[in-house]
Amino acid sequence: MEGEKVKCPKCGAENPIYIKATNSYVCRKEGCEHKFALETKHLPKKIFISYGHDDYEKLALKLKQDLENLGHEVWFDRSELKTGRDWEISIENGLQGSQGSPW
Numbered sequence: 001m002e003g004e005k006v007k008c009p010k011c012g013a014e015n016p017i018y019i020k021a022t023n024s025y026v027c028r029k030e031g032c033e034h035k036f037a038l039e040t041k042h043l044p045k046k047i048f049i050s051y052g053h054d055d056y057e058k059l060a061l062k063l064k065q066d067l068e069n070l071g072h073e074v075w076f077d078r079s080e081l082k083t084g085r086d087w088e089i090s091i092e093n094g095l096q097g098s099q100g101s102p103w
Helices: 053-069 087-097
Strands: 017-019 024-026 046-048 073-075
Parallel strands (some): 046 073
8 A cells, every 4th residue: 555545444534543553543533533454465375284184184174275265375285195206205395385484
């Protein structure tokens, strides 16, 4: 929103007061005083999921689905590890391709 004027979503008044501590705004129009935060767009991420198969597979699958529904690309062993391929190399490639990887 750089260069654009911030407007109150309730009344349309321009230039509300920015509150740094809460990263939010307060409308300065008398009678409105609406508190709001601007929507931020999140860029899709490449995410590697590691989990304990016995206890956490259902949770990991749910997390994978939720992340993909939000537009993220998820490396998940059940869909990425192929029979006959070196699983260690596949996992290493998945880790290196994920964002926030220590490598």
